[in-house]
Amino acid sequence: MRLKHIKGAEEAVASSPFVIHDAKERRGAWRELFGNEGAVHIEIGMGKGRFLMELAAQNPHINYIGIERYSSVLLRAIQKMEEEPLPNLYFLCEDASELEQFFAPGEVDLIYLNFSDPWPKARHARRRLTSTEYLKRYAAVLASDGRVEFKTDNETLFDFSLESVEEAGWTLLGCTRNLHQDSRMNEGNIMTEYEERFSSKGNPIYKLIAVPPCGPS
Numbered sequence: 679m680r681l682k683h684i685k686g687a688e689e690a691v692a693s694s695p696f697v698i699h700d701a702k703e704r705r706g707a708w709r710e711l712f713g714n715e716g717a718v719h720i721e722i723g724m725g726k727g728r729f730l731m732e733l734a735a736q737n738p739h740i741n742y743i744g745i746e747r748y749s750s751v752l753l754r755a756i757q758k759m760e761e762e763p764l765p766n767l768y769f770l771c772e773d774a775s776e777l778e779q780f781f782a783p784g785e786v787d788l789i790y791l792n793f794s795d796p797w798p799k800a801r802h803a804r805r806r807l808t809s810t811e812y813l814k815r816y817a818a819v820l821a822s823d824g825r826v827e828f829k830t831d832n833e834t835l836f837d838f839s840l841e842s843v844e845e846a847g848w849t850l851l852g853c854t855r856n857l858h859q860d861s862r863m864n865e866g867n868i869m870t871e872y873e874e875r876f877s878s879k880g881n882p883i884y885k886l887i888a889v890p891p892c893g894p895s
Contacts (some may be wrong), residue, residue, distance in 0.1 A: 681734050681823065683750055683837065684749075684750040684753055687749040687750040687752075687753040688749045690749075690753050690756060690789075691752055691753065691771050692751045692758075694756045694769075694876070696755075696760075696763075696767075696768060696769055696772055697752070697756065697768070697769045697770070698743075698757045698769070698770055699865060700823045701770050701772060701779075701780040701812070702779050702780060703758050704778055704780070704870075705779065705781060705782050705785075706781075706782035706785060706786060708781070709741065709831045710793075712765075712766060713770065714739075714741070715842070716741050716766075717740050717741065717787040717788070718740075718742075718743065718781075718785060718786050718787055719741070719742050719743075719786070719787060719788040719789075719790065720735070720742070720743045720744070720745060720781075720786055720788070720789055720790070721741055721742070721743075721744050721745065721789075721790040721791075721792065722729050722745045722750075722771070722777075722789060722790070722791055722794075722807060723745070723746065723747075723774070723791065723792070723793075723795070723807060723871070724744035724745060724746045724792075725751055725754075725755075725792075725870065725871065726751060726754040726758070726871060727744055727746075727754065727755030727758055727769075727866055728751075728758075728870060728871055729792055729794075729869075729870040730742055730744045730767060730790075731755070731758060731762075731764060731765055731767065731791070732754075732757070732868045733784065733868060734764045734767040735762075735764060736844070736868075737766075737798050738765075738766055739766075740766060741766050742764075742767045742768075743765055743767075743769070744767065744768075744769045744770070745769075745770045745772055746753065746769065746770075746809055747771065747772060747774070748771075749771055749823060751770060752771050752790075754776050754870075755769060755770070767826055770775055773798050773817075773848070774807065774812070775812075777815045777816070777817050777818075777819060778815055778819060780835070781783040781819040781893070782819070783818060783819060784819070784820070784821045784822065784824075785819055785821070786819045786820050786821065786824060787821050787823070787824050788824060788825055788826075788827065789816050789824070789826045789827070790828075790831050790869045791807050791808065791826065791828040791829070792828075792830075792872070793829060793830055793831065793870060793872040793873065793876075794806065794807040794808070794828075794830065794831075794835070796806075796832045796834065796835040798807045798834070803838070806835065806838065806839075806840065806842075807828075808828055808835070808842050808843075809838075809842055810842050810845050810846045813842060813843070813848060814846065815845040815847075815862075816890065817848075817890035817891070819865075820889075820890060822871070822892070824890070825851065825887055825889045826848075826887070826888050826889075827885070827886075828886050828887075828888075829857065829883060829884065829885045829888050830841075830871075830874065830883075830884050830887065831872070831873070831877075831881045831882070831883055831884070833875040833882075833884065836884040836886070838885075839886060840853070840886065843886065843888045844863065846890075847890075847891045848888045848889060848890050848891065848892075849888060849889050850886060850887070850888050851887040851888060851889060852885070852886065852887040852888075853873035853885070853887075854877055854884065854885050855882060855884050855885065856882045856883070856884075857882070857883040857885045858877060858882075858883060859882075863885055866868070878890070881890065
């Protein structure tokens with residue numbers, strides 16, 4: 679993925695009070711940061727933060743953490759937080775491949791994956807956030823009743839994700855190939871910037887909800 683570099687983004691991320699810079703030291707103690715025993719929900723590849731900020735505003739009793747590895751993208755979310763701070767939301771500028779170093783087993787209750795990079799070349803399949811390698815990482819940090827919710831407009835990536843879920847021994851709790859026409863799956867749905875753009879063009883949105891082995895049935 680090639681992104682336009684924004685001058686000063688790294689410095690802004692490094693100095694922002696909304697970005698946690700010692701994530702590895704907070705492993706197992708994220709609820710102490712929030713000062714409560716509420717559930718911890720994370721979004722991997724949060725982009726500009728619209729989705730997570732709306733969730734955090736609607737659910738003040740839930741603790742949210744957004745992970746975005748690119749500082750030029752995370753900068754936009756920081757700027758939004760400066761305008762409307764949310765006490766139950768923090769950001770990490772980190773690579774999700776290190777997820778297990780940031781969160782202890784059972785510490786995360788829900789993981790959102792929204793319009794992740796499809797990495798279309800076969801040799802890059804392991805980098806897809808719904809690959810079996812990443813599903814193992816998610817299973818390692820999810821609570822016993824935790825789950826993953828994934829949305830995309832890319833049918834090829836969605837099919838790959840369904841195969842990964844089956845191969846990893848996960849269980850599907852929900853699946854749709856046209857989210858906005860599925861009243862059950864679309865209930866309470868918050869659209870991301872990408873989702874709004876793609877759906878306005880008539881593209882169907884795909885979504886699945888899955889739990890790791892030994893999760894709820």
